[in-house]
Amino acid sequence: MPSSNPRARHFPPPMSSTSLSPEGEEVAEEEQVVTPWEVSAKQGGKIDYGKLIDQFGCQRLDQSLIDRVQRLTNRHPHVFLRRGVFFAHRDFTDILDAYERGDKFYLYTGRGPSSEALHLGHLVPFMFTKYLQDAFKVPLVIQLTDDEKCMWKNLSVEESQRLARENAKDLIACGFDISRTFIFCDFDYVGGAFYKNMVRVAKCVTYNKVVGIFGFTGEDHIGKVSFPPVQAVPSFPSSFPHLFSGRENLRCLIPCAIDQDPYFRMTRDVAPRIGYSKPSLIESTFFPALQGETGKMSASDPNSAIYVTDTAKDIKNKINKYAFSGGQDTTEKQRKFGANLEVDIPIKYLEFFLDDDAELEQIRREYGAGHLLTGEVKRRVIEVLTELVERHRRARAAVTDEMVDAFMAVRPLPNMFS
Known part of the structure:
Protein backbone atom coordinates (compact mmCIF):
# COMPACT_ATOMS: atom_id res chain seq x y z
CA MET A 1 0.00 0.00 0.00
CA GLN A 291 -2.18 34.75 -26.18
CA GLY A 292 -0.31 33.92 -22.96
CA GLU A 293 -0.04 31.77 -19.84
CA THR A 294 -3.31 32.59 -18.11
CA GLY A 295 -4.77 29.09 -18.05
CA LYS A 296 -5.87 26.46 -20.53
CA MET A 297 -6.66 27.17 -24.16
CA SER A 298 -10.27 27.88 -25.05
CA ALA A 299 -11.92 25.52 -27.51
CA SER A 300 -14.29 28.36 -28.39
CA ASP A 301 -11.39 30.46 -29.72
CA PRO A 302 -9.67 28.69 -32.65
CA ASN A 303 -6.92 31.32 -32.61
CA SER A 304 -5.87 30.43 -29.07
CA ALA A 305 -4.31 27.12 -30.10
CA ILE A 306 -2.53 25.14 -32.79
CA TYR A 307 -4.71 22.20 -33.88
CA VAL A 308 -3.55 18.94 -35.41
CA THR A 309 -5.74 19.79 -38.41
CA ASP A 310 -4.02 23.13 -39.03
CA THR A 311 -2.15 23.53 -42.30
CA ALA A 312 1.40 24.84 -42.50
CA LYS A 313 -0.09 28.17 -43.58
CA ASP A 314 -2.46 28.17 -40.57
CA ILE A 315 0.41 27.50 -38.18
CA LYS A 316 2.56 30.24 -39.67
CA ASN A 317 -0.27 32.74 -39.49
CA LYS A 318 -1.25 31.87 -35.91
CA ILE A 319 2.30 32.04 -34.58
CA ASN A 320 3.14 35.29 -36.36
CA LYS A 321 -0.16 36.99 -35.56
CA TYR A 322 -1.23 35.66 -32.15
CA ALA A 323 1.76 34.17 -30.28
CA PHE A 324 2.43 36.59 -27.42
CA SER A 325 5.98 37.88 -27.54
CA GLY A 326 8.26 38.88 -24.70
CA GLY A 327 10.47 40.70 -27.18
CA GLN A 328 10.71 44.48 -27.39
CA ASP A 329 8.48 46.47 -29.75
CA THR A 330 11.36 47.76 -31.89
CA THR A 331 14.52 46.17 -33.24
CA GLU A 332 16.62 48.81 -31.51
CA LYS A 333 15.07 48.09 -28.11
CA GLN A 334 15.32 44.34 -28.64
CA ARG A 335 19.02 44.61 -29.43
CA LYS A 336 19.54 46.75 -26.32
CA PHE A 337 17.29 45.09 -23.73
CA GLY A 338 16.55 41.59 -25.02
CA ALA A 339 13.37 39.57 -24.55
CA ASN A 340 11.44 38.71 -21.40
CA LEU A 341 11.57 34.91 -21.64
CA GLU A 342 9.16 34.43 -18.74
CA VAL A 343 6.18 35.60 -20.79
CA ASP A 344 7.30 34.73 -24.31
CA ILE A 345 5.02 32.10 -25.87
CA PRO A 346 7.35 31.11 -28.74
CA ILE A 347 9.97 30.17 -26.14
CA LYS A 348 7.34 28.25 -24.13
CA TYR A 349 6.35 26.25 -27.20
CA LEU A 350 9.99 25.42 -27.92
CA GLU A 351 10.38 24.25 -24.33
CA PHE A 352 7.59 21.74 -24.97
CA PHE A 353 8.51 20.52 -28.43
CA LEU A 354 12.14 21.28 -29.33
CA ASP A 355 13.95 18.16 -28.18
CA ASP A 356 17.49 19.49 -28.59
CA ASP A 357 18.51 20.89 -25.18
CA ALA A 358 21.61 22.60 -26.53
CA GLU A 359 19.72 24.39 -29.30
CA LEU A 360 17.01 25.51 -26.88
CA GLU A 361 19.55 26.90 -24.45
CA GLN A 362 21.30 28.78 -27.27
CA ILE A 363 18.02 30.32 -28.45
CA ARG A 364 17.08 31.30 -24.90
CA ARG A 365 20.47 32.88 -24.27
CA GLU A 366 20.66 34.81 -27.53
CA TYR A 367 17.01 35.90 -27.51
CA GLY A 368 17.23 37.03 -23.89
CA ALA A 369 20.39 38.99 -24.68
CA GLY A 370 18.89 40.68 -27.75
CA HIS A 371 21.03 38.87 -30.33
CA LEU A 372 17.90 37.22 -31.78
CA LEU A 373 14.73 39.02 -32.83
CA THR A 374 11.20 37.81 -32.17
CA GLY A 375 10.65 37.03 -35.86
CA GLU A 376 13.70 34.76 -35.91
CA VAL A 377 12.48 32.80 -32.88
CA LYS A 378 8.98 32.55 -34.32
CA ARG A 379 10.40 31.10 -37.55
CA ARG A 380 12.00 28.27 -35.57
CA VAL A 381 8.75 27.64 -33.67
CA ILE A 382 6.85 27.48 -36.96
CA GLU A 383 9.33 24.90 -38.28
CA VAL A 384 9.08 22.73 -35.15
CA LEU A 385 5.28 22.83 -34.91
CA THR A 386 4.73 22.33 -38.64
CA GLU A 387 6.90 19.20 -38.58
CA LEU A 388 5.06 17.90 -35.50
CA VAL A 389 1.58 18.52 -36.90
CA GLU A 390 2.38 17.14 -40.35
CA ARG A 391 3.88 13.99 -38.81
CA HIS A 392 0.75 13.53 -36.72
CA ARG A 393 -1.51 14.17 -39.71
CA ARG A 394 0.25 11.47 -41.74
CA ALA A 395 -0.03 9.00 -38.86
CA ARG A 396 -3.71 9.77 -38.35
CA ALA A 397 -4.49 9.38 -42.04
CA ALA A 398 -3.22 5.81 -41.77
CA VAL A 399 -5.63 4.95 -38.91
CA THR A 400 -8.64 3.04 -40.25
CA ASP A 401 -11.97 2.25 -38.61
CA GLU A 402 -10.78 -1.35 -38.39
CA MET A 403 -7.78 -0.21 -36.35
CA VAL A 404 -10.07 1.68 -33.98
CA ASP A 405 -12.19 -1.46 -33.59
CA ALA A 406 -9.05 -3.50 -32.87
CA PHE A 407 -7.82 -1.14 -30.13
CA MET A 408 -11.33 -1.10 -28.59
CA ALA A 409 -11.93 -4.84 -28.77
CA VAL A 410 -12.51 -6.37 -25.33
CA ARG A 411 -9.67 -8.87 -25.44
CA PRO A 412 -6.75 -10.14 -23.40
CA LEU A 413 -3.33 -8.62 -23.96
CA PRO A 414 -1.17 -11.74 -23.57
CA ASN A 415 2.19 -9.97 -24.04
CA MET A 416 1.39 -6.77 -22.19
CA PHE A 417 4.30 -7.06 -19.74
CA SER A 418 6.92 -8.32 -22.17
Missing part, protein backbone atom coordinates in the same frame (compact mmCIF):
# COMPACT_ATOMS: atom_id res chain seq x y z
CA PRO A 2 1.23 3.53 -0.67
CA SER A 3 2.47 5.68 2.14
CA SER A 4 -0.30 7.77 3.63
CA ASN A 5 -0.41 11.44 2.71
CA PRO A 6 -1.90 13.37 5.65
CA ARG A 7 -3.35 15.94 3.28
CA ALA A 8 -4.85 13.52 0.79
CA ARG A 9 -8.04 13.03 2.80
CA HIS A 10 -8.86 16.72 2.87
CA PHE A 11 -10.39 18.46 -0.10
CA PRO A 12 -9.62 22.17 0.15
CA PRO A 13 -11.80 24.80 -1.51
CA PRO A 14 -10.33 27.09 -4.16
CA MET A 15 -7.58 29.29 -2.77
CA SER A 16 -8.66 32.58 -1.29
CA SER A 17 -6.93 35.43 0.44
CA THR A 18 -7.58 38.97 1.56
CA SER A 19 -5.84 42.29 1.23
CA LEU A 20 -6.47 45.76 2.63
CA SER A 21 -8.40 48.34 0.64
CA PRO A 22 -7.20 51.96 0.60
CA GLU A 23 -9.63 52.54 3.48
CA GLY A 24 -7.99 49.77 5.50
CA GLU A 25 -10.84 47.29 5.08
CA GLU A 26 -10.24 43.63 4.22
CA VAL A 27 -11.28 42.74 0.69
CA ALA A 28 -11.21 39.34 -0.97
CA GLU A 29 -8.65 38.93 -3.74
CA GLU A 30 -9.52 37.09 -6.91
CA GLU A 31 -7.59 33.80 -6.80
CA GLN A 32 -6.70 31.21 -9.41
CA VAL A 33 -9.26 28.50 -10.09
CA VAL A 34 -8.21 25.02 -11.22
CA THR A 35 -10.91 22.39 -11.63
CA PRO A 36 -11.58 19.74 -14.30
CA TRP A 37 -13.88 22.26 -16.05
CA GLU A 38 -12.37 25.67 -15.33
CA VAL A 39 -8.82 26.98 -15.23
CA SER A 40 -8.14 30.66 -14.66
CA ALA A 41 -5.21 32.52 -13.18
CA LYS A 42 -5.35 35.31 -10.62
CA GLN A 43 -6.19 38.65 -12.24
CA GLY A 44 -5.15 37.47 -15.68
CA GLY A 45 -1.68 36.37 -14.53
CA LYS A 46 0.06 33.00 -14.66
CA ILE A 47 -1.00 29.84 -12.83
CA ASP A 48 1.04 29.54 -9.63
CA TYR A 49 1.96 25.85 -9.68
CA GLY A 50 3.79 26.03 -6.36
CA LYS A 51 0.61 27.19 -4.64
CA LEU A 52 -1.33 24.52 -6.52
CA ILE A 53 0.94 21.81 -5.09
CA ASP A 54 0.31 23.17 -1.60
CA GLN A 55 -3.43 23.44 -2.17
CA PHE A 56 -3.88 19.99 -3.67
CA GLY A 57 -1.41 18.26 -1.35
CA CYS A 58 0.66 16.57 -4.04
CA GLN A 59 4.47 16.45 -4.21
CA ARG A 60 7.01 18.24 -6.38
CA LEU A 61 8.61 15.95 -8.98
CA ASP A 62 12.29 16.62 -8.30
CA GLN A 63 15.51 15.83 -10.12
CA SER A 64 16.21 12.74 -8.01
CA LEU A 65 13.05 11.09 -9.35
CA ILE A 66 13.93 12.03 -12.93
CA ASP A 67 17.41 10.56 -12.47
CA ARG A 68 15.85 7.41 -11.03
CA VAL A 69 13.55 7.01 -14.03
CA GLN A 70 16.57 7.25 -16.30
CA ARG A 71 18.44 4.64 -14.29
CA LEU A 72 15.53 2.19 -14.16
CA THR A 73 14.58 2.49 -17.83
CA ASN A 74 18.06 3.06 -19.30
CA ARG A 75 16.51 5.83 -21.41
CA HIS A 76 17.16 9.54 -21.65
CA PRO A 77 14.30 11.23 -19.74
CA HIS A 78 11.49 12.58 -21.90
CA VAL A 79 11.64 16.27 -22.72
CA PHE A 80 8.51 16.77 -20.60
CA LEU A 81 10.40 15.43 -17.58
CA ARG A 82 13.62 17.31 -18.32
CA ARG A 83 11.82 20.63 -18.71
CA GLY A 84 9.37 20.36 -15.81
CA VAL A 85 6.22 19.97 -17.91
CA PHE A 86 5.33 17.04 -15.67
CA PHE A 87 6.09 18.67 -12.37
CA ALA A 88 4.04 17.04 -9.60
CA HIS A 89 3.10 13.57 -8.45
CA ARG A 90 1.29 11.43 -5.94
CA ASP A 91 3.19 8.33 -4.82
CA PHE A 92 5.22 8.06 -8.02
CA THR A 93 8.03 6.91 -5.73
CA ASP A 94 5.93 3.88 -4.79
CA ILE A 95 5.54 2.96 -8.46
CA LEU A 96 9.30 3.15 -8.98
CA ASP A 97 9.92 1.15 -5.79
CA ALA A 98 7.58 -1.58 -7.03
CA TYR A 99 9.12 -1.59 -10.49
CA GLU A 100 12.61 -1.88 -9.01
CA ARG A 101 11.46 -4.92 -7.01
CA GLY A 102 10.23 -6.53 -10.21
CA ASP A 103 6.54 -5.80 -9.65
CA LYS A 104 4.48 -4.58 -12.59
CA PHE A 105 2.04 -1.70 -12.92
CA TYR A 106 -0.30 -0.35 -15.56
CA LEU A 107 -1.03 3.08 -17.00
CA TYR A 108 -4.40 4.80 -17.16
CA THR A 109 -5.21 8.08 -18.86
CA GLY A 110 -8.15 9.49 -20.78
CA ARG A 111 -9.74 12.03 -23.03
CA GLY A 112 -13.09 13.81 -22.96
CA PRO A 113 -14.18 13.85 -26.61
CA SER A 114 -15.85 17.23 -27.02
CA SER A 115 -14.43 18.38 -30.37
CA GLU A 116 -13.60 17.02 -33.78
CA ALA A 117 -9.91 17.87 -33.66
CA LEU A 118 -7.32 17.95 -30.89
CA HIS A 119 -4.98 20.85 -30.23
CA LEU A 120 -1.36 20.45 -29.19
CA GLY A 121 -2.23 20.76 -25.50
CA HIS A 122 -4.47 17.70 -25.82
CA LEU A 123 -1.57 15.69 -27.23
CA VAL A 124 0.83 16.41 -24.35
CA PRO A 125 -0.40 13.73 -21.88
CA PHE A 126 -0.62 11.13 -24.65
CA MET A 127 2.87 11.83 -25.97
CA PHE A 128 4.18 11.40 -22.44
CA THR A 129 2.07 8.30 -21.80
CA LYS A 130 3.52 6.67 -24.92
CA TYR A 131 7.01 7.36 -23.55
CA LEU A 132 6.07 5.73 -20.24
CA GLN A 133 4.55 2.70 -21.98
CA ASP A 134 7.66 2.22 -24.12
CA ALA A 135 10.14 2.89 -21.33
CA PHE A 136 8.57 0.64 -18.68
CA LYS A 137 6.96 -1.89 -21.09
CA VAL A 138 3.59 -1.87 -19.34
CA PRO A 139 -0.06 -2.03 -20.42
CA LEU A 140 -2.27 1.02 -20.84
CA VAL A 141 -5.99 1.68 -20.63
CA ILE A 142 -7.37 4.85 -22.25
CA GLN A 143 -10.83 6.00 -21.21
CA LEU A 144 -12.91 8.09 -23.62
CA THR A 145 -15.51 9.80 -21.45
CA ASP A 146 -18.20 10.25 -24.08
CA ASP A 147 -20.81 10.16 -21.30
CA GLU A 148 -19.14 13.06 -19.48
CA LYS A 149 -19.08 15.29 -22.55
CA CYS A 150 -22.67 14.39 -23.35
CA MET A 151 -23.61 15.78 -19.92
CA TRP A 152 -21.26 18.78 -19.71
CA LYS A 153 -21.29 19.96 -23.32
CA ASN A 154 -24.96 19.25 -24.01
CA LEU A 155 -24.08 16.92 -26.87
CA SER A 156 -26.37 14.12 -27.97
CA VAL A 157 -25.39 10.57 -27.08
CA GLU A 158 -24.83 9.82 -30.75
CA GLU A 159 -22.63 12.87 -31.35
CA SER A 160 -20.57 12.10 -28.25
CA GLN A 161 -19.99 8.57 -29.49
CA ARG A 162 -18.99 9.81 -32.94
CA LEU A 163 -16.50 12.29 -31.49
CA ALA A 164 -15.05 9.56 -29.28
CA ARG A 165 -14.18 7.42 -32.31
CA GLU A 166 -12.72 10.42 -34.14
CA ASN A 167 -10.58 11.31 -31.12
CA ALA A 168 -9.51 7.68 -30.80
CA LYS A 169 -7.90 7.98 -34.24
CA ASP A 170 -5.78 10.89 -33.00
CA LEU A 171 -4.73 8.91 -29.94
CA ILE A 172 -3.82 5.83 -31.97
CA ALA A 173 -1.77 8.11 -34.24
CA CYS A 174 0.45 8.87 -31.23
CA GLY A 175 1.93 5.42 -31.76
CA PHE A 176 0.63 3.30 -28.90
CA ASP A 177 1.42 -0.41 -28.98
CA ILE A 178 -1.81 -2.27 -29.76
CA SER A 179 -0.49 -5.38 -27.99
CA ARG A 180 -0.37 -3.39 -24.72
CA THR A 181 -3.23 -0.89 -25.18
CA PHE A 182 -6.97 -1.05 -24.57
CA ILE A 183 -9.08 1.98 -25.53
CA PHE A 184 -12.68 2.09 -24.37
CA CYS A 185 -15.68 4.40 -24.52
CA ASP A 186 -17.82 4.65 -21.39
CA PHE A 187 -21.09 4.28 -23.30
CA ASP A 188 -19.93 0.94 -24.69
CA TYR A 189 -17.87 -0.53 -21.84
CA VAL A 190 -19.44 0.48 -18.53
CA GLY A 191 -21.13 -2.52 -16.92
CA GLY A 192 -20.20 -5.73 -15.12
CA ALA A 193 -17.13 -5.49 -12.89
CA PHE A 194 -16.56 -1.86 -13.91
CA TYR A 195 -20.06 -0.86 -12.75
CA LYS A 196 -19.69 -2.82 -9.51
CA ASN A 197 -16.62 -0.75 -8.67
CA MET A 198 -18.49 2.44 -9.54
CA VAL A 199 -21.18 1.53 -7.01
CA ARG A 200 -18.55 0.71 -4.37
CA VAL A 201 -16.97 4.14 -4.86
CA ALA A 202 -20.32 5.97 -4.98
CA LYS A 203 -21.37 4.51 -1.62
CA CYS A 204 -18.25 5.99 0.01
CA VAL A 205 -18.67 9.58 -1.24
CA THR A 206 -21.31 11.74 0.39
CA TYR A 207 -23.13 14.48 -1.47
CA ASN A 208 -21.48 17.10 0.74
CA LYS A 209 -18.04 15.71 -0.09
CA VAL A 210 -18.60 15.65 -3.85
CA VAL A 211 -19.86 19.24 -3.68
CA GLY A 212 -16.75 20.22 -1.72
CA ILE A 213 -14.42 18.54 -4.20
CA PHE A 214 -16.02 19.56 -7.47
CA GLY A 215 -18.09 22.63 -6.59
CA PHE A 216 -21.41 21.29 -7.86
CA THR A 217 -24.42 23.49 -7.17
CA GLY A 218 -28.14 22.96 -6.92
CA GLU A 219 -28.42 23.95 -10.59
CA ASP A 220 -26.26 21.03 -11.77
CA HIS A 221 -28.17 17.99 -12.98
CA ILE A 222 -27.72 14.70 -11.15
CA GLY A 223 -25.75 13.20 -14.03
CA LYS A 224 -22.83 15.46 -13.18
CA VAL A 225 -22.95 14.53 -9.51
CA SER A 226 -22.97 10.83 -10.37
CA PHE A 227 -20.12 10.97 -12.89
CA PRO A 228 -16.93 11.06 -10.72
CA PRO A 229 -16.98 7.29 -9.92
CA VAL A 230 -16.88 6.61 -13.67
CA GLN A 231 -13.52 8.35 -13.96
CA ALA A 232 -12.29 6.88 -10.68
CA VAL A 233 -12.60 3.14 -11.25
CA PRO A 234 -10.27 2.59 -14.23
CA SER A 235 -7.54 3.04 -11.60
CA PHE A 236 -8.61 -0.30 -10.08
CA PRO A 237 -7.41 -3.36 -12.06
CA SER A 238 -10.51 -5.37 -11.13
CA SER A 239 -12.49 -3.02 -13.41
CA PHE A 240 -10.86 -4.83 -16.35
CA PRO A 241 -11.27 -8.58 -15.74
CA HIS A 242 -10.44 -9.36 -19.37
CA LEU A 243 -7.02 -7.76 -18.81
CA PHE A 244 -6.08 -8.18 -15.17
CA SER A 245 -7.91 -11.22 -13.83
CA GLY A 246 -5.80 -12.59 -10.98
CA ARG A 247 -3.80 -9.34 -10.80
CA GLU A 248 -6.13 -7.37 -8.53
CA ASN A 249 -3.15 -5.94 -6.58
CA LEU A 250 -1.57 -4.37 -9.66
CA ARG A 251 -0.65 -0.74 -9.10
CA CYS A 252 -1.90 2.04 -11.40
CA LEU A 253 -0.06 5.16 -12.59
CA ILE A 254 -2.10 8.00 -14.09
CA PRO A 255 -0.39 10.62 -16.28
CA CYS A 256 -2.68 13.65 -16.52
CA ALA A 257 -2.86 17.42 -16.33
CA ILE A 258 -3.10 18.91 -12.84
CA ASP A 259 -6.74 19.96 -13.35
CA GLN A 260 -7.77 16.29 -13.18
CA ASP A 261 -6.36 15.96 -9.65
CA PRO A 262 -9.74 16.41 -7.87
CA TYR A 263 -11.06 13.17 -9.39
CA PHE A 264 -8.14 11.23 -8.04
CA ARG A 265 -8.00 12.89 -4.63
CA MET A 266 -11.49 11.46 -4.25
CA THR A 267 -10.36 8.09 -5.64
CA ARG A 268 -7.35 7.88 -3.34
CA ASP A 269 -9.52 8.73 -0.35
CA VAL A 270 -11.96 5.94 -1.17
CA ALA A 271 -9.60 3.20 -2.40
CA PRO A 272 -8.40 1.78 0.96
CA ARG A 273 -11.98 1.73 2.26
CA ILE A 274 -13.03 -0.68 -0.49
CA GLY A 275 -9.87 -2.80 -0.39
CA TYR A 276 -7.90 -1.31 -3.29
CA SER A 277 -4.51 0.38 -3.63
CA LYS A 278 -4.44 4.11 -4.16
CA PRO A 279 -3.59 5.09 -7.73
CA SER A 280 -0.39 7.05 -8.26
CA LEU A 281 -0.32 10.17 -10.40
CA ILE A 282 2.22 12.12 -12.42
CA GLU A 283 0.80 15.54 -13.30
CA SER A 284 1.58 18.20 -15.89
CA THR A 285 1.34 21.93 -16.22
CA PHE A 286 -1.00 23.41 -18.84
CA PHE A 287 0.08 24.00 -22.40
CA PRO A 288 -0.27 27.78 -22.77
CA ALA A 289 -2.61 29.54 -25.15
CA LEU A 290 -1.06 31.57 -27.94
